[in-house]
Amino acid sequence: MVAEFTLEEVQKHNTPEDAWVIVDGTIYDVTKFAKMHPGGRQTLLDYAGQDATEDFFALHRHEVLAKYTRLVKGHVVGFKHGLASATEEKKRFSAVPYAEPSHLQGMNSPYFKESHIALRKSLREWWTENMYENAMACEADGSAPDANLRLKAGEMGIHAMGQGPGEHLKYAKHGLMGGVVTAEEFDYFHELVVQEERVRLMCPGWEDGMDAANTIGVPVVIKYGPAWMKDEVIPPVFRGEQIVCLAISEAFAGSDVAALRTTAHLDASGQNYIVNGTKKWITGGMYADYFVTAVRTGGAGAGGISMLMIKRDETVQTKVIKSKYSSAAGTAFVTFEGTVVPKRNLFGNENKGFQIIMSNFNHERWMICVSCILRARMCTEETFKWSMQRKVFGKALAEQPVIREKLAQMFSGIEMCTAMLYEVTHQMNVLGPQSAEIGGRIALLKYSTTRMCHLVADNGVQIMGGRGVSQGGMGRVVEAFHRCYKIPSVYGGSEEIMADLAVRQAIKAYPQQARL
Numbered sequence: 001m002v003a004e005f006t007l008e009e010v011q012k013h014n015t016p017e018d019a020w021v022i023v024d025g026t027i028y029d030v031t032k033f034a035k036m037h038p039g040g041r042q043t044l045l046d047y048a049g050q051d052a053t054e055d056f057f058a059l060h061r062h063e064v065l066a067k068y069t070r071l072v073k074g075h076v077v078g079f080k081h082g083l084a085s086a087t088e089e090k091k092r093f094s095a096v097p098y099a100e101p102s103h104l105q106g107m108n109s110p111y112f113k114e115s116h117i118a119l120r121k122s123l124r125e126w127w128t129e130n131m132y133e134n135a136m137a138c139e140a141d142g143s144a145p146d147a148n149l150r151l152k153a154g155e156m157g158i159h160a161m162g163q164g165p166g167e168h169l170k171y172a173k174h175g176l177m178g179g180v181v182t183a184e185e186f187d188y189f190h191e192l193v194v195q196e197e198r199v200r201l202m203c204p205g206w207e208d209g210m211d212a213a214n215t216i217g218v219p220v221v222i223k224y225g226p227a228w229m230k231d232e233v234i235p236p237v238f239r240g241e242q243i244v245c246l247a248i249s250e251a252f253a254g255s256d257v258a259a260l261r262t263t264a265h266l267d268a269s270g271q272n273y274i275v276n277g278t279k280k281w282i283t284g285g286m287y288a289d290y291f292v293t294a295v296r297t298g299g300a301g302a303g304g305i306s307m308l309m310i311k312r313d314e315t316v317q318t319k320v321i322k323s324k325y326s327s328a329a330g331t332a333f334v335t336f337e338g339t340v341v342p343k344r345n346l347f348g349n350e351n352k353g354f355q356i357i358m359s360n361f362n363h364e365r366w367m368i369c370v371s372c373i374l375r376a377r378m379c380t381e382e383t384f385k386w387s388m389q390r391k392v393f394g395k396a397l398a399e400q401p402v403i404r405e406k407l408a409q410m411f412s413g414i415e416m417c418t419a420m421l422y423e424v425t426h427q428m429n430v431l432g433p434q435s436a437e438i439g440g441r442i443a444l445l446k447y448s449t450t451r452m453c454h455l456v457a458d459n460g461v462q463i464m465g466g467r468g469v470s471q472g473g474m475g476r477v478v479e480a481f482h483r484c485y486k487i488p489s490v491y492g493g494s495e496e497i498m499a500d501l502a503v504r505q506a507i508k509a510y511p512q513q514a515r516l
């Protein structure tokens, strides 16, 4: 039973030797804590014996309260709390306008059925309960995500669902989120939900380190791997025991994939390839057991490229690349020195790897868009909340027309990209993700998404002010988004390449007879 005190009783604890403060109806004894208070001892003691709710929320995220439950003395008699605990709040669908897509805020959608919403609900609860603490800790210090959590995610079928619909879901032995959705009904909107809920903690480095490598590496195994490889590699990956990364870019070749230099030549027996070369910016490469690697087996250009499955051994070295986001991502520089790879590890035919790389890109780019739009939505929600609660010149920021215009740009940006994303996802359900017809549309989606993220991140920081550029505290989400939003505009095909690809495809499909 929690103790209850009247306001008059609290007011008596108003000295440095005996200081209580009220926040949202809960009474905190801050006598000992005051000297450790990051905002200063006197700042806190100035509120001894008083209700500090309004000023507290102007300066702290409400998560702070969850960390300091040890200071709780009791509650104010008859007070109705305005806030759920920070953890409970994270599990719920937000009622803040535009913080969720419209179908989660009472509007109709032709795309989402009950199973999509039930899946989202269970994933949101699961990630919050299991992953939040590890994500926050690793994101801050750059350490590897807890491998046990990857196993736990495996038990829920999360790694399998991250590969979208298909036969491979049979490898998820314990079902999908304990049976919330069946393999038969699982479609690309279910996968969209999985990819969105995966990145809601706004710990981009940790999120990539936890599962992004598999999400882009395993599709090649599913689509082009021989039967033995599927049976050997997919089950441990889906259980969360092993990681497959995608190793394409090099210091010598980024968007110009055809320029890559890593070589693979058959040895004298004709049974093994010998691989030599380097790969750069390989997501999750630090943790990978397998590298789905683009190699040069033939002459110059796109026609000389093959794809090989390379198992890590002592001839494969990985070194962490420090980038804008946390090293928890495990982004690696990879070196192959005389690595022996059995010929049966070849995907498809020799010198036909370029087509595999290109067809794999559709799904990867779509997935990048899903996570970017979701993060932009979170940045917008945070900025909107701040605009409503932060008072400057005697009124809330949102009362300033200039701020409202920036918010309008953010709302419309995320809604436009979401609408485009849903249209593309619907086409993926109908035509399949690899279909050439939607390649141009996915490229346009990626181009629009990363441009929109630029606008949202910029407006978010302008509105959050100093907090938008300080790590941790009130601006945590906006700062993390602003620090990392640029990365996806480079990987998976740069903005310029996306724009060019989309227009070239449109030109290709242009009817010869069309005239003004």
Ligand code: HEM
Pocket (backbone or CB within 6 Å): 021, 023, 028, 030, 037, 038, 039, 040, 043, 044, 047, 052, 055, 056, 059, 060, 061, 064, 065, 068, 071, 472, 473, 474
């Ligand atoms: C239960 C009571 C309180 C606790 C547990 C607490 C805890 C904290 C913590 C952990 C921080 C670090 C920044 C963050 O994580 O957000 C902080 C910062 C701060 N706190 Fe408190 N605080 C309390 C009450 C207050 C009150 C009543 C005030 C006065 C209005 C206050 C003023 C500040 C200020 C000015 C900062 C620095 C904010 C910044 O750098 O932007 N705190 N507090």
